[in-house]
Amino acid sequence: MKQGMWFKRMGSLAVLAAALAFGSAAQAEDPIVIGAAIAQSGGVAPYDEGPAGGMEIAIDEINAKGGLLGHPLKIVYADTKSDIAYGATAAQQVIDEGAKMVVVTCDYDYGSAAASVADGANLIAFSTCAGDPKFGPSGIGPNAFTMATGAPGQAVAMAEWAYNVKGWRKGYILKDTTIAFDATWADFFKRRWAELAGADALLGMDTFGGEDPQIASQITRIKALSDKPDFIVLASFPPGGVSAMRQIRAAGVETPLLGSESWDGDYWLEGVPNLSDMYFVTYGSMFGADPRPEVQAFMEKYKAKFGKPPVTSHSVTGYSVIEAWSKAVEKAGTFDTDKVRDVLQSFKDEKLLAGPTTFTEKEHINMQRDLLLIEVVGGKSGNIIQVVKAAQMPK
Amino acid sequence: MIVVQNLIDAISLGSVYALAALGIGLIFSIMRLINFAHGELIMVGGFVIYALAGNPMLVMALSAIIVVTILALGMERLAFRPLRKASPPTLLIASFAVSYFVQHVILMIFGSRPMGVDFLSVLGESFEFAGLRVPRLQCIAIVVTLALMVGLVVFFRASRIGVQMRAAAEDFTMARLLGVKADRVIAVAFALSGILASFVSLYLVAQTGTVSYKMGVNMVLIAFVASVIGGMGSLTGAALGGFIVGIVSVSLQAYLPEELRPYRDAFVFLLFIAFLLWRPQGLLVRRASERV
Numbered sequence: 001m002k003q004g005m006w007f008k009r010m011g012s013l014a015v016l017a018a019a020l021a022f023g024s025a026a027q028a029e030d031p032i033v034i035g036a037a038i039a040q041s042g043g044v045a046p047y048d049e050g051p052a053g054g055m056e057i058a059i060d061e062i063n064a065k066g067g068l069l070g071h072p073l074k075i076v077y078a079d080t081k082s083d084i085a086y087g088a089t090a091a092q093q094v095i096d097e098g099a100k101m102v103v104v105t106c107d108y109d110y111g112s113a114a115a116s117v118a119d120g121a122n123l124i125a126f127s128t129c130a131g132d133p134k135f136g137p138s139g140i141g142p143n144a145f146t147m148a149t150g151a152p153g154q155a156v157a158m159a160e161w162a163y164n165v166k167g168w169r170k171g172y173i174l175k176d177t178t179i180a181f182d183a184t185w186a187d188f189f190k191r192r193w194a195e196l197a198g199a200d201a202l203l204g205m206d207t208f209g210g211e212d213p214q215i216a217s218q219i220t221r222i223k224a225l226s227d228k229p230d231f232i233v234l235a236s237f238p239p240g241g242v243s244a245m246r247q248i249r250a251a252g253v254e255t256p257l258l259g260s261e262s263w264d265g266d267y268w269l270e271g272v273p274n275l276s277d278m279y280f281v282t283y284g285s286m287f288g289a290d291p292r293p294e295v296q297a298f299m300e301k302y303k304a305k306f307g308k309p310p311v312t313s314h315s316v317t318g319y320s321v322i323e324a325w326s327k328a329v330e331k332a333g334t335f336d337t338d339k340v341r342d343v344l345q346s347f348k349d350e351k352l353l354a355g356p357t358t359f360t361e362k363e364h365i366n367m368q369r370d371l372l373l374i375e376v377v378g379g380k381s382g383n384i385i386q387v388v389k390a391a392q393m394p395k
Numbered sequence: 396m397i398v399v400q401n402l403i404d405a406i407s408l409g410s411v412y413a414l415a416a417l418g419i420g421l422i423f424s425i426m427r428l429i430n431f432a433h434g435e436l437i438m439v440g441g442f443v444i445y446a447l448a449g450n451p452m453l454v455m456a457l458s459a460i461i462v463v464t465i466l467a468l469g470m471e472r473l474a475f476r477p478l479r480k481a482s483p484p485t486l487l488i489a490s491f492a493v494s495y496f497v498q499h500v501i502l503m504i505f506g507s508r509p510m511g512v513d514f515l516s517v518l519g520e521s522f523e524f525a526g527l528r529v530p531r532l533q534c535i536a537i538v539v540t541l542a543l544m545v546g547l548v549v550f551f552r553a554s555r556i557g558v559q560m561r562a563a564a565e566d567f568t569m570a571r572l573l574g575v576k577a578d579r580v581i582a583v584a585f586a587l588s589g590i591l592a593s594f595v596s597l598y599l600v601a602q603t604g605t606v607s608y609k610m611g612v613n614m615v616l617i618a619f620v621a622s623v624i625g626g627m628g629s630l631t632g633a634a635l636g637g638f639i640v641g642i643v644s645v646s647l648q649a650y651l652p653e654e655l656r657p658y659r660d661a662f663v664f665l666l667f668i669a670f671l672l673w674r675p676q677g678l679l680v681r682r683a684s685e686r687v
Contacts, residue, residue: 041502042502042507043507043608043609044507045506045507046506046507046508082507177657204653205653206653206656207656207657207659208648209659209660211612211613213598213599213603213614214404214407214408214533214602216403216407216408216530216533216645217404217405217645217648217649218648219528220401220404220528220649221649223528224397238508238509238511238605239603239605239606239607239610240603242509242511242603242604242605243602243603243604243605246516246519246602246603246604247519247530247602249519250516250519250520250521250530251521251528251530252521267508267510267511268509268510268605269511270448270511270512270513270604271512271513271603271604271605272511272604273513273516311508
């Protein structure tokens with residue numbers, strides 16, 4: 001009887017020990033949740049799809065190497081439905097599911113509500129490619145970061161290339177008034193251009209509404225210029241910008257066109273048949289010729305995982321959000337937001353897929369960072385000109 | 396010379412606005428419905444062209460016209476006929492519901508990324524004479540609009556159903572008492588508005604080279620404003636309103652100083668508010684009358 005008791009006791013102890021051992025092992029492998037409060041449906045969804053794919057690739061890689069601080073990573077999604085107000089609900093949903101950091105939409109307007117909720121819950125809120133300088137401490141809070149190369153940095157890099165490499169001296173700007181991104185882009189281009197080429201080097205600036213069915217009077221004004229411009233900046237995006245481009249070319253204006261990351265991808269090219277002499281800056285190339293081998297390798301991985309290349313190279317920023325955050329977590333040795341934020345803010349030219357990345361206490365967006373300058377020739381996108389980087393931001 | 400060029404630009408834009416306004420005005424004059432889903436008829440026409448890209452132009456164009464006309468008839472049968480006795484505000488809300496529904500169906504099928512379409516690109520090129528630039532497409536738009544307007548006038552004056560429609564527009568109850576079949580008159584009105592919308596689709600896709608699920612929204616707003624200016628219920632008024640909106644908006648774009656140009660639409664609508672204060676019933680309606 002006594003013996004029996006002893007056995008029983010030993011037995012239950014063994015079970016307890018086993019349970020403890022098993023329990024602690026399970027704890028070590030408890031997945032760390034990354035919450036993606038992004039648009040999976042509605043108008044903004046296509047701009048989040050590629051970056052989300054990039055995030056999943058980065059997470060797969062980290063998990064294959066044994067996870068982060070011994071924990072596997074797991075992504076949970078909450079759809080913002082491309083609704084600005086619903087972003088906050090989506091962020092709360094992923095936080096309730098245990099998210100240790102929150103990834104938000106590739107746009108300041110559509111991502112800031114979700115970012116504010118995450119920031120308020122003292123979690124890192126990372127946007128994949130929101131290009132507005134307000135995305136960070138000034139517009140949202142201390143925990144908000146964006147992996148974008150901001151609109152000012154893109155515009156300055158483009159202006160410097162036009163002046164230094166192309167030797168162009170006379171410019172013209174046609175600005176879409178629909179979104180703030182293009183207003184910022186055009187403004188910084190104008191300021192840097194004035195510094196480089198002089199105040200008279202801009203022959204004019206005109207505006208159009210992206211939803212206008214035609215821009216005939218804007219074209220009439222360009223055609224009436226007594227001095228012909230060397231280039232026209234088209235600060236716009238599809239579909240309105242495509243319509244403008246189509247009409248400009250149809251009117252016989254063959255002047256080179258310059259633009260932002262909005263022109264990445266080839267889904268819109270059918271709208272401007274045989275487009276040539278169009279240049280834009282973006283994060284990389286999906287067409288297999290990126291000069292940076294790591295970006296090429298990423299595009300191959302994307303194709304292998306999803307069966308098709310990403311529609312635009314913005315997918316790179318999604319990968320780099322996970323890359324940056326996991327590097328910071330590793331360096332901090334903890335998931336604690338305050339410590340991770342401190343490490344992120346100490347990034348100086350940190351080598352990431354999206355380019356060398358720097359964050360400071362005040363600036364949570366990059367301006368002077370490598371971008372790929374791509375040309376559209378004969379109706380095909382992807383002719384790589386060179387890697388550019390803003391040398392000097394305007395005063 | 397630049398004044399004449401601006402005038403050409405203005406008339407061509409105005410003709411398309413007129414076409415869109417006619418579609419809105421037609422339905423309003425018959426059944427007092429401001430059909431905001433008219434924009435979705437235009438949008439669906441665009442997507443028919445997109446889906447058939449690569450086929451002969453005539454196939455793309457005819458398919459767009461047929462599909463949009465059927466969709467217009469479907470809207471009437473499924474959404475607006477059951478609500479025929481409802482008040483104008485109810486009808487208006489219903490038209491918003493139909494509009495969102497169609498937008499989201501397109502969103503589900505094609506996604507929200509705007510897509511490029513190569514449709515009638517040759518028409519974008521312009522011919523020049525006497526220093527003026529006239530894009531072929533604009534010329535065709537003006538001619539087609541005028542032809543459709545003449546066609547409508549002939550239809551309303553010469554055909555039996557056309558006369559019945561005019562009678563219904565004048566006094567629907569009286570027309571029914573005199574034996575006009577309401578269902579038929581309204582169905583024909585929707586079919587006509589579908590045809591008008593599909594021509595706007597053809598123009599928009601040829602002009603912009605893109606389709607997106609929101610492409611009809613702006614157009615229908617402008618068409619609505621145009622038909623209010625012309626006088627709700629008057630078809631000639633709707634067409635005239637379209638031309639006026641086009642001319643005002645192009646003129647402001649051409650002659651506002653650079654700093655004010657980004658706010659062009661604010662000026663356009665300011666002018667219209669001022670106009671409505673002066674003449675709330677619109678240009679071609681003699682008095683604002685409520686019908687029972």
